Amino acid sequence: MSYLYRMKYQKNGPLRFISHLDLNQLFRRVLLRADIPVELTEGYNPRIKVSFGPALPLGIEGWQEITEIVLKEPLAEEELKGKINKVAPSGFKILEVEEVSNKRIPLSKLLRQASYLFYLIPVDAIDANKMVYYHNKIEQYVKCLLDRKDIKIKKESKKGLKEVDLRPYISKINIFSKNNDRIIICLILNIEAGVCINPNPIIQMLADVVKDYFLIGKIIREKFISESLI
């Protein structure tokens, strides 16, 4: 018998600077340290049965990332969470554990959208009027952007430059600036056919609107949006 657990976790602090591959390795070691009865794959090089949601680009914090593991023996949800968190490195924390039935939709089909937050921080202190001005400027830009039929960018891939259309991936862009010290932008991207695009090019476009006056602060992937997880 095997038992499937879906977990929400945080990837922040120093770990926002490690790649998806390194995270995989790191999680495996955490599970071995925690003495979790993880199921191993068959074959030449036994691996633990674990799958991750879409990769988080380097430098972005993940507040509610998703992973699934398969265990050989059942374990109470709270116990599993406690055991892992006890031996997790700084920047990794399990938030929620849920045992799921084996007949289920794979993660790649389950997750529909990803929601990102990022800060634009003024280079010099500015007053409320100025803030409204910049806020509106970005808002206008977003309106134009969403009206466009396509938003094509060149992306470097293994086979040289590739053209990608970002437009179908953008679902919503909301702008907040209640305080005078930062603008917060919420960006909701669609996950199409399992592909969760890197938000950085879009974030850069928005930041460029107020280029010399604001710097990009923290970037966060806040959560995933799916039918059953909302």
Place this chain on the structure above:
Amino acid sequence: MIIDRNHKNNNRNMIIINKMLGEVEKPGRYTGEEYNEIKKENDQQLINIALAFPDLYEIGMSYLGFKILYDIINKREDSWAERVFSPALDFEKSLIKNDIPLFSLESFRPLSEFNIIGFSLQYEMSYTNILNILHLGRIPLRARNRDKENPLIIAGGPVAFNPEPLAEFIDLFVIGDGEEVINEIIDIYKDWYGKSENSSKKELLNNLVRLPGIYIPSFYQVNYHTDGRISFFQKNEKHAPFKIRKRIVKNLDKTPFPIAPIVPNIDVVHNRITLEVFRGCTRGCRFCQAGIIYRPVRERSVGCLLELAENSFINTGYEEISLSSLSSSDYSQIDSLTKKLVDCYQNRGVGISLPSLRIDNFSVHLANQTQRVRKTGLTFAPEVGTERMNKIINKNVSEEDLFRTVQYAFKMGWRRIKLYFMVGLPAETQEDIEGIIRLIKKVEMMGREKVGKKFSLNISINALIPKPHTPFQWVAQETEEELNKKFRYIIQKIRSNSISLSFSDTKLALLEAVFSRGDRRLGDVLEEAFHRGCKFDSWREHFNFKSWQESFQKFGLDMAFYAHRERGKDEIMPWDLIDCGVSKQYLWSEWEKAIQEANTDDCRQSICNSCGLEDICQEIGINRNNS
């Protein structure tokens, strides 16, 4: 207290550092906060020690000695060991641009605010990186330009056995095993630091020089003949000894071992549990420095190793345990140890690896135990291709041994073989080169026959670099021209789809030979090369030979004097003050035997060879029959 120690980089700098991390390659190298990292509350009482590795994080985090010292120092309540590595070029640029001094990973403290900085010396070609770390840490490079307000700069590791090229820059070298002496150094430092307001750096060094195994270069003056050879050493301080005997820990079972090493967040070169099964090797290969300077052989017991393995696994969750030593199949209990480890870990997702294997069926049998399912490559080092050369280097492995071993490996299911060879050996003839080619072709033939299309053979051919404290310390290194001619000849003769050949960079080998046997006059050259931008010299893409040539020219020194000159029997060597335990007289007799093509037996299987360590062997209870 004289020195005002800020606790860490201030807030402004921390914001900048965070921004810098977002812009460089592999920022995980610089963040710290890995699992098992040690952080301490820094009240002013702690002795702050930075363990510095003059290469990238991925390299430094792979060395056992570094982990051992981190563990020992941090077990003390009065000290805190932190880590610092060479920043990659992009991060270095960013540090300079943002005016941030190089800092430690644990507390982000600027290097200049440490009490002691200890460099790990693993290979000569990291020397420029040492200067760069000091420079980026805003510490004066030359020892004489630093006083008690600067950190004490110490260094140790295998390359410290010829400390002279670094004599101008390092305050104090530790010779030999560091496990005990590091505590003695800290004790003396702490004592001095408590009353340092009324004391000088010289007083500190004078207290430290009384410890066995400590070499303080500024306490000696070196005099030269007009031709550049050394005429005599002179000491400037009463208590400085004329022989610095290396430190030896006597019982490895009772020597601290890091069972909770840091688990890096990013991938590093050796990302695994390193279990040191024994230290030292008595095979006596005449080119091998490690085989001399780590003597005598001291083993850990199987019981101790199993306990260390289990604790290390629980504390790290690593999926691989590597049995480390200079020649793992020489461990007296290797069969039972391997079997016990495999039985214990194979169902827990943990593999066992044996990185250094002798050439015999027994070793293949061991490898087969550890890699029952997945057979990655097997690596062997026949080094040479003729019986005669075998006798010269004293590697007692015959052609038949190699063929039989390889045959057995194919039978057990291996498809990939890697072989190491060496050229430029003393008294080498065309026949020896042909011998290497013949060996490679024979192994290839066997592979094609037994394995077929999936067979692959990796050949690595390196130039001999004559090392101090070896029987070859007197020999001339072959010139680049001769070496390249031999390399080209081998390439010409070996053309096959299943063989990949790699050769050492002959310019790099030349420079390594120069610094291996260099004297302290090279300090000027080193600093000049550093100012001309040399760093990461062992990385082919960074190595700039022209800058090195210009630096030698500037000080009128000749690379050939150091690399291509044969030394006389009685020549005073720059490292003669360092006593590695094996006598110079024994090394010379080994050199004579090499020329006579005579073997010397391993003293573990035969009688004592009287290499100079007899008293130590007796003291730690190694019994050898004296003839």
